[in-house]
Amino acid sequence: MKLYEQVATTVKDRIDRGYYREGDKLPSVRGLSQEHNVSISTVQEAYGLLIDDGIVEARPKSGYYVLQQQAPPELPETSSPVSQPLVVAQWQKLQHMISEYGSGETTKLSLAMPDMNTPTLKPLIRISAELSRTESLRILNYEHANGAAELCRQVARITIDSGCRIHPDEIIITSGCQEALSCSLRAVTEPGDIVVVDSPSFFGSVQAIKINGVKALEIPTNPETGISLEALEMALEQWPIKACLLTPTNNNPLGYSMPDENKLRLLDLLNRYDIPLIEDDIYGDLSYTLPRPRTIKSFDTEGRVILCSSFSKSIAPGLRVGWVAPGRYREHIMMVKYLASLSTSTLSQLAVAEFIAQGYYEKHLRRMRKNYQRDRDAVIGWLKHDMPPGTRISYPQGGYLLWVELPAHMDANELNEQAKREGISIAPGTLFSASGKYKNFMRICCVNSDNPKIKQAIKTLAQICNRMLNENLLPD
Amino acid sequence: MKLYEQVATTVKDRIDRGYYREGDKLPSVRGLSQEHNVSISTVQEAYGLLIDDGIVEARPKSGYYVLQQQAPPELPETSSPVSQPLVVAQWQKLQHMISEYGSGETTKLSLAMPDMNTPTLKPLIRISAELSRTESLRILNYEHANGAAELCRQVARITIDSGCRIHPDEIIITSGCQEALSCSLRAVTEPGDIVVVDSPSFFGSVQAIKINGVKALEIPTNPETGISLEALEMALEQWPIKACLLTPTNNNPLGYSMPDENKLRLLDLLNRYDIPLIEDDIYGDLSYTLPRPRTIKSFDTEGRVILCSSFSKSIAPGLRVGWVAPGRYREHIMMVKYLASLSTSTLSQLAVAEFIAQGYYEKHLRRMRKNYQRDRDAVIGWLKHDMPPGTRISYPQGGYLLWVELPAHMDANELNEQAKREGISIAPGTLFSASGKYKNFMRICCVNSDNPKIKQAIKTLAQICNRMLNENLLPD
Ligand SMILES: Cc1ncc(COP(=O)(O)O)c(C=O)c1O
Numbered sequence: 001m002k003l004y005e006q007v008a009t010t011v012k013d014r015i016d017r018g019y020y021r022e023g024d025k026l027p028s029v030r031g032l033s034q035e036h037n038v039s040i041s042t043v044q045e046a047y048g049l050l051i052d053d054g055i056v057e058a059r060p061k062s063g064y065y066v067l068q069q070q071a072p073p074e075l076p077e078t079s080s081p082v083s084q085p086l087v088v089a090q091w092q093k094l095q096h097m098i099s100e101y102g103s104g105e106t107t108k109l110s111l112a113m114p115d116m117n118t119p120t121l122k123p124l125i126r127i128s129a130e131l132s133r134t135e136s137l138r139i140l141n142y143e144h145a146n147g148a149a150e151l152c153r154q155v156a157r158i159t160i161d162s163g164c165r166i167h168p169d170e171i172i173i174t175s176g177c178q179e180a181l182s183c184s185l186r187a188v189t190e191p192g193d194i195v196v197v198d199s200p201s202f203f204g205s206v207q208a209i210k211i212n213g214v215k216a217l218e219i220p221t222n223p224e225t226g227i228s229l230e231a232l233e234m235a236l237e238q239w240p241i242k243a244c245l246l247t248p249t250n251n252n253p254l255g256y257s258m259p260d261e262n263k264l265r266l267l268d269l270l271n272r273y274d275i276p277l278i279e280d281d282i283y284g285d286l287s288y289t290l291p292r293p294r295t296i297k298s299f300d301t302e303g304r305v306i307l308c309s310s311f312s313k314s315i316a317p318g319l320r321v322g323w324v325a326p327g328r329y330r331e332h333i334m335m336v337k338y339l340a341s342l343s344t345s346t347l348s349q350l351a352v353a354e355f356i357a358q359g360y361y362e363k364h365l366r367r368m369r370k371n372y373q374r375d376r377d378a379v380i381g382w383l384k385h386d387m388p389p390g391t392r393i394s395y396p397q398g399g400y401l402l403w404v405e406l407p408a409h410m411d412a413n414e415l416n417e418q419a420k421r422e423g424i425s426i427a428p429g430t431l432f433s434a435s436g437k438y439k440n441f442m443r444i445c446c447v448n449s450d451n452p453k454i455k456q457a458i459k460t461l462a463q464i465c466n467r468m469l470n471e472n473l474l475p476d
Numbered sequence: 477m478k479l480y481e482q483v484a485t486t487v488k489d490r491i492d493r494g495y496y497r498e499g500d501k502l503p504s505v506r507g508l509s510q511e512h513n514v515s516i517s518t519v520q521e522a523y524g525l526l527i528d529d530g531i532v533e534a535r536p537k538s539g540y541y542v543l544q545q546q547a548p549p550e551l552p553e554t555s556s557p558v559s560q561p562l563v564v565a566q567w568q569k570l571q572h573m574i575s576e577y578g579s580g581e582t583t584k585l586s587l588a589m590p591d592m593n594t595p596t597l598k599p600l601i602r603i604s605a606e607l608s609r610t611e612s613l614r615i616l617n618y619e620h621a622n623g624a625a626e627l628c629r630q631v632a633r634i635t636i637d638s639g640c641r642i643h644p645d646e647i648i649i650t651s652g653c654q655e656a657l658s659c660s661l662r663a664v665t666e667p668g669d670i671v672v673v674d675s676p677s678f679f680g681s682v683q684a685i686k687i688n689g690v691k692a693l694e695i696p697t698n699p700e701t702g703i704s705l706e707a708l709e710m711a712l713e714q715w716p717i718k719a720c721l722l723t724p725t726n727n728n729p730l731g732y733s734m735p736d737e738n739k740l741r742l743l744d745l746l747n748r749y750d751i752p753l754i755e756d757d758i759y760g761d762l763s764y765t766l767p768r769p770r771t772i773k774s775f776d777t778e779g780r781v782i783l784c785s786s787f788s789k790s791i792a793p794g795l796r797v798g799w800v801a802p803g804r805y806r807e808h809i810m811m812v813k814y815l816a817s818l819s820t821s822t823l824s825q826l827a828v829a830e831f832i833a834q835g836y837y838e839k840h841l842r843r844m845r846k847n848y849q850r851d852r853d854a855v856i857g858w859l860k861h862d863m864p865p866g867t868r869i870s871y872p873q874g875g876y877l878l879w880v881e882l883p884a885h886m887d888a889n890e891l892n893e894q895a896k897r898e899g900i901s902i903a904p905g906t907l908f909s910a911s912g913k914y915k916n917f918m919r920i921c922c923v924n925s926d927n928p929k930i931k932q933a934i935k936t937l938a939q940i941c942n943r944m945l946n947e948n949l950l951p952d
């Protein structure tokens with residue numbers, strides 16, 4: 001055992017024995033260094049290890065503390081959307097929201113943006129600059145229609161962590177997960193078809209369904225275990241369903257991961273009814289605990305699961321690099337992707353491949369998992385403290401999104417309007433439903449909770465909510 | 477007038493007076509420098525100017541020559557495709573072809589690849605590497621859904637050269653022209669609709685039509701003036717046509733630019749029948765003569781022309797940067813693009829914007845226009861010399877593609893098979909038709925004719941054609 005590991009073990013031991021409790025301040029670096037007669041940097045390394053292990057947190061300009069493990073918040077109930085296939089219509093609101101990308105000063109709790117200031121992304125920048133020079137002729141050229149061979153290899157390797165065995169030749173690289181989803185949908189449905197979705201559900205897939213002239217059938221979804229398999233089975237009996245589109249792991253917006261048992265039962269149902277599953281795994285690699293949950297794809301023996309993902313949440317969205325493992329629909333999806341955009345930016349593909357190959361992706365994920373779990377706990381803490389009674393909050397197992405149920409009768413669209421005047425935006429719940437449900441819900445992104453602006457934004461949001469409630473209580 | 481301009485004028489004068497004829501060797505640099513008592517570099521600059529003006533060519537290790545202006549070749553006749561809306565079905569063959577992207581040793585006359593070895597692209601590489609560093613946070617992030625503001629500005633500026641006045645806010649950036657075409661088509665048609673196309677026609681649009689469940693109605697097309705307006709009018713009378721998709725300037729594969737008069741008459745027809753035009757202008761900036769031809773969009777006062785283009789042919793395809801000027805269909809196309817892939821690679825967008833803003837795009841185009849005209853003349857010369865009698869060749873006014881009609885009964889698919897065994901590929905004509913026409917046609921790319929491999933490939937192709945013809949003449 002190395003010196004710093006010894007120091008870390010001692011500290012951890014004391015925490016385990018209750019000598020230091022959650023939230024307690026730990027000995028100073030200088031103090032520990034004298035106690036153990038080791039160098040300052042050894043103690044710092046020891047604390048670094050404990051931080052990585054999620055036991056200790058560093059508070060800037062204050063010192064090290066035992067990390068607070070919060071009790072989970074009160075969860076929203078299982079959703080009960082309208083049980084009928086619907087043509088989706090929410091484009092105007094969505095447009096409003098996306099017009100915010102890249103714009104100015106607003107604190108955009110509305111957008112699902114990963115932490116891009118982290119030092120673990122620095123190597124990506126260096127790699128991108130280097131490739132511009134060393135591979136200049138190649139990056140000017142179209143890549144193979146199915147993707148750069150190096151990248152397909154790395155993607156296939158990554159999917160091993162979710163239990164898959166996918167050959168690199170099977171992978172199709174896309175311009176983000178949105179293109180993966182959109183092409184998969186187009187390949188397995190025709191206008192007029194019905195597709196089953198979880199509810200609430202990522203607005204990008206809900207709207208992609210709409211634009212393909214397909215109808216969405218929303219299935220009640222539990223905030224801890226995912227879609228109700230009973231409701232799904234009933235729907236399969238009742239409707240001529242053509243495909244199923246789900247985000248079963250670190251769901252957007254709810255944050256749950258379906259238990260393996262449910263994943264298996266779901267697959268079983270789909271096998272029985274012979275229906276393809278489009279499995280959106282974009283947040284899968286951001287699970288707080290290792291090993292990460294298995295994909296449904298990893299259980300699939302019939303090639304019916306189309307696994308879609310991208311590096312938009314786990315690295316950075318501006319690269320626009322996603323992928324599909326298309327199972328038995330490979331040829332059709334390949335054709336749709338080719339005719340949608342021929343191929344994907346060559347430099348982006350090579351940069352991601354190199355970032356993974358050199359081991360930076362894993363390092364980056366290790367750090368992000370801890371950070372996002374810390375962010376979840378911090379923001380949930382503030383919400384519990386400040387939001388009006390009756391507020392319920394999801395308790396994600398990965399990723400960085402929170403789904404917040406406001407007291408009944410509150411309108412999240414109105415909340416958003418008022419928040420904007422104070423320089424804050426949220427994603428109103430109605431965006432996440434084909435039937436315009438979830439009026440009193442919002443989704444917020446809790447990345448970078450150590451930035452005081454985020455804490456302030458949450459406080460302000462809570463104030464607005466309280467004000468809105470009080471105004472409603474007043475006689476007209 | 478500068479010194480080198482004076483020297484250039486003298487030489488040009490002598491050529492104009494017939495003192496030097498086409499193909500003649502011109503005085504050596506040393507000779508001219510002594511004659512005019514100027515420096516070697518001044519003479520080199522003078523020759524550079526004459527090369528830019530398309531009057532002189534430099535032959536490596538030999539010297540400067542008066543450029544040969546060839547007589548145009550014998551052109552293919554106006555096409556006469558099946559006059560009936562058709563469901564397109566050629567994916568297998570196309571797949572075969574696209575599997576060649578980026579692959580090994582073959583001389584790929586089949587693919588429409590610009591010259592990417594030119595020194596005028598060096599600044600792009602430098603800019604891309606620099607942006608990776610200076611804009612590192614921004615390139616990690618999603619860009620505005622309609623595109624980076626800088627790039628929209630540059631695109632709007634560029635379109636002035638084709639007679640347009642488009643506000644930067646109108647532009648939507650896409651992942652290549654294919655995405656622009658595909659989203660435009662999806663926005664203005666529904667499955668079952670009929671769309672009018674030129675014939676032969678770029679296979680990417682023909683197939684995109686198919687994948688949208690739309691039918692293609694091919695209109696006879698003249699290799700010098702484009703689609704027959706008479707035939708188009710008849711079709712508009714006869715069928716419930718929903719949109720028109722054309723490449724009216726430096727057409728792929730035929731190379732013609734429709735005369736302004738025809739463009740105006742076409743627009744007039746579309747106005748009368750109230751039909752949107754998707755105008756593919758991807759080769760527009762590669763016209764051999766300046767000013768470049770006007771787009772139909774530039775005549776449009778009703779917002780019915782959807783102008784689609786990209787930098788894949790005029791800069792490099794691996795960037796995947798294209799754009800649409802969507803006219804009155806903006807909102808719908810914006811939505812389709814967003815749900816197809818959210819946004820386009822940020823680094824690619826910024827790199828192209830910077831490349832244009834710093835004046836490198838114009839310099840690059842100036843050089844490419846000359847080079848591609850030289851390539852056209854060289855390759856047409858070899859074809860005229862070596863191909864069997866009865867061969868007809870298009871005479872493009874821009875771009876770098878040739879459409880070659882082989883003697884009747886020859887099968888270009890068979891030619892392609894035989895050519896591949898000798899390490900050469902061509903694009904068989906049937907790819908360019910919804911009805912499987914153009915069996916005895918091929919499209920070849922004539923970039924880099926100064927590379928001896930290209931000349932050799934053309935010679936080999938001609939040999940194979942002659943062999944195939946002879947074998948057919950033999951009794952069984
Ligand atoms: C669940 C889910 N799927 C897909 C996407 C689209 O991701 P990309 O940016 O890779 O296209 C997102 C983006 O927010 C998402 O949250």
Ligand SMILES: Cc1ncc(COP(=O)(O)O)c(C=O)c1O
Nearest residue numbers: 588652653654678728758786788
């Ligand atoms: C006429 C035409 N339109 C569109 C495209 C697609 O271009 P991009 O690579 O920009 O998607 C091509 C590419 O070959 C083309 O020739």
